[in-house]
Amino acid sequence: MASYKPVVVQAVPKLGEKITQDTLYWRGYKTPVQIKEFGAVNKIDFSPIPPYNYAVTASSRIHIYGRYSQEPIKTFSRFKDAAYCATYRDDGKLLVAGSEEGSIRLFDISGRAPLRQFDGHTKAVHVVGFLSDKYRIFSGGDDYSSNVWDIPSATEIVSYSEHTDYVRCGCASKLNGDVFITGSYDHTVKVFDARTKSSVMTIEHGHPVESVLLFPSGGLLVSAGGRYVKVWDVLKGGQLLVSLKNHHKTVTCLCLNSSGQRLLSGSLDRHVKIYSTTSYKVVHSFNYATSILSLALSPEDETIVVGMTNGVLNVKHRKPEESKEKSQKKRQPAYRTYVKGRNYMPKQEDFYVSKPGKCVLRKYDKLLKSFQSSKALDAVLEPHIRLHTPEVTVAVMQELNRRGTLRSALAGRDEKQISLLLTFVTRRVIEPRFTPVLVTVADMITDIYQPVVGQSALVDKQFLRLQEAVGREIDYQEELLEVLGMMDALFATLTKKKATYLEENKSNGLTKTLDQDR
Numbered sequence: 001m002a003s004y005k006p007v008v009v010q011a012v013p014k015l016g017e018k019i020t021q022d023t024l025y026w027r028g029y030k031t032p033v034q035i036k037e038f039g040a041v042n043k044i045d046f047s048p049i050p051p052y053n054y055a056v057t058a059s060s061r062i063h064i065y066g067r068y069s070q071e072p073i074k075t076f077s078r079f080k081d082a083a084y085c086a087t088y089r090d091d092g093k094l095l096v097a098g099s100e101e102g103s104i105r106l107f108d109i110s111g112r113a114p115l116r117q118f119d120g121h122t123k124a125v126h127v128v129g130f131l132s133d134k135y136r137i138f139s140g141g142d143d144y145s146s147n148v149w150d151i152p153s154a155t156e157i158v159s160y161s162e163h164t165d166y167v168r169c170g171c172a173s174k175l176n177g178d179v180f181i182t183g184s185y186d187h188t189v190k191v192f193d194a195r196t197k198s199s200v201m202t203i204e205h206g207h208p209v210e211s212v213l214l215f216p217s218g219g220l221l222v223s224a225g226g227r228y229v230k231v232w233d234v235l236k237g238g239q240l241l242v243s244l245k246n247h248h249k250t251v252t253c254l255c256l257n258s259s260g261q262r263l264l265s266g267s268l269d270r271h272v273k274i275y276s277t278t279s280y281k282v283v284h285s286f287n288y289a290t291s292i293l294s295l296a297l298s299p300e301d302e303t304i305v306v307g308m309t310n311g312v313l314n315v316k317h318r319k320p321e322e323s324k325e326k327s328q329k330k331r332q333p334a335y336r337t338y339v340k341g342r343n344y345m346p347k348q349e350d351f352y353v354s355k356p357g358k359c360v361l362r363k364y365d366k367l368l369k370s371f372q373s374s375k376a377l378d379a380v381l382e383p384h385i386r387l388h389t390p391e392v393t394v395a396v397m398q399e400l401n402r403r404g405t406l407r408s409a410l411a412g413r414d415e416k417q418i419s420l421l422l423t424f425v426t427r428r429v430i431e432p433r434f435t436p437v438l439v440t441v442a443d444m445i446t447d448i449y450q451p452v453v454g455q456s457a458l459v460d461k462q463f464l465r466l467q468e469a470v471g472r473e474i475d476y477q478e479e480l481l482e483v484l485g486m487m488d489a490l491f492a493t494l495t496k497k498k499a500t501y502l503e504e505n506k507s508n509g510l511t512k513t514l515d516q517d518r
Helices: 021-026 321-328 335-339 363-369 373-380 390-403 406-410 415-428 435-452 457-517
Strands: 033-036 041-046 054-058 061-065 074-076 083-088 094-099 103-108 114-119 125-130 136-141 146-150 155-160 167-172 179-184 188-193 201-204 209-214 220-225 228-233 239-244 251-256 262-267 271-276 282-287 292-297 303-308 312-317
Touching: 021 271, 021 282, 041 083, 041 292, 041 303, 041 312, 054 083, 054 303, 061 083, 094 125, 094 136, 103 125, 103 136, 136 167, 136 179, 167 209, 179 209, 179 220, 188 209, 188 220, 220 251, 228 251, 262 292, 271 292, 363 373, 363 390, 373 390, 373 406, 390 406, 390 415, 390 435, 406 435, 415 435, 415 457, 435 457
Parallel strands: 083 125, 125 167, 209 251, 251 292
Antiparallel strands: 033 312, 041 054, 054 061, 061 074, 083 094, 094 103, 103 114, 125 136, 136 146, 146 155, 167 179, 179 188, 188 201, 209 220, 220 228, 228 239, 251 262, 262 271, 271 282, 292 303, 303 312
C-alpha cells in the first residue's frame, strides 16, 4: 500500500520588505521599557546637558528620570491640580511648568520647592518655555493669552490676547532671544517678538494646532493639527512648503533628531512616523499600544521616550556601538566545521544506514488520510487558516475536487457554516490565483443550496454579495479588454507608420540610384 502524500499548497512569491539604511537604524533600538505614570503623559523633555535626564509631566507631578532608570530620581509635586509642559532651560539647571490653576512655577533641579511663581493667567496654562536669553519665560493659556515673564523680578513684561481660542503649544527661537511662537485651537500659529506690542506673523493651519516646532536654523516652522503636519517657510512670510497627511487621527506631538535631518510625529492613531527633512517622505514608522500624547528624542538620539493616554511611558534605548563591534568580533566556527563529511563517498566495505524521515501530518491531512472530507474542510475554514493562509483552504478544496468528494463535503451544512463558506468565496474569488478553484466551489454551493434560497435572510444576503462581487469582477474584466483593444490599435498604427517611413526611404534611395545610372 502506497504511503499518504500530504496536500501540496501552491506557493506564491511574496514581495520582500524594502530594507533601507533608515530601517536598519531605527530598528537598532532595544526592546522598550514600560513605566506606569499616575495619569496621561502630556509632556516629555530631555535635559540639554549630560547625563541627559528627562522630565515627565503627568497628572499633578513632574518626575525626573535618569536615562536608564525605571524609577524617578526626583519628583516635583507642589501642584494642587494637573501640571503641564515641564521644560528645561538650555543650561539644564532650571525647570518651568504650567498648571491647571493658572500659575507658572519655576524649579531649581537641585531643590524641591519652587524658586518663583508667576500669576497672571486666569485659566489653565498648557504651554511654557524659556526664551533663548535664559532670563525670560513665555506662556500660553486657556484664557486665550500669551505672556512673557521676567525671571529675576517674577513680573509680567508683556501680554498678547490675539488668539480666539485655547493656546495649547509653543516654542522659542534659539537664534533670537525675543522671538517665540504659539499655536492655538483657533487654527492659527502666531509668531511674536517681545519687543513689539502685537504678533509679527500669523499662519493659518486649518485645524486646531496641537504642536509647533521651529528648526534650529529658524527658517522653517512645523505645525501639527488634525491629521496634517505642515511645514512653513518663515523667511518667505509663512509660505506653505509641504503638507503631510500620513496619520489617520489627530497628530499630537512633534520632535527633531539631533542632526535635524529626521522629523518625528506622534498621533492618536498609535503611530510615530519618521520623515526625511529633505524629501518629507516617511522613512520609518513605530507602532504603539495606545494613543500617543507626547514624544521626545534624547540629544544624542540614544533614547526615544513616548508618553501615552493610558499613563504608560515607553522608553527605547539604542544599542551602544561598542557592544556591536564586540559582538562582531566573536569567534565564529570555521567553515570546515559546517561542511565536514558532506562530500564523503561510502566505500565498498561500508554499511549505509538510512534514517527514515518522520513526516508530521497536519490536522487536515490526517482527516483526508482517513477520508473524512467534511471534517477536513471544516479544519481549513478555522479563522487562523482561512484569514492568514487562504492558500491552504483553497488547496484542500482543490484536493477534494480531485478526489470527487467536494460536493459531499459542501452538502449538509447549517446556516452558519453556509454563511462562512460564502463569505470566504466572496472575498477570495476575485484573486487570480484562487479563481479557478473557487468558481467551481461557488457553482457547487449554488447547485446544492438553491432549493433552500429564501428560507434564511443571512444566507440570501451572502448569495447577493457573491453575485455583486462576481458582477463587479466581470465589469472590470470587460473594461480591461476594451483598454487592451485600444492599446493594440495604437501599437498597430505606430508599427505601420514606422514601416511606411522605412519604405519611403528605400524607394527614395532606389530612385536616386536609378537617376545616377541614367
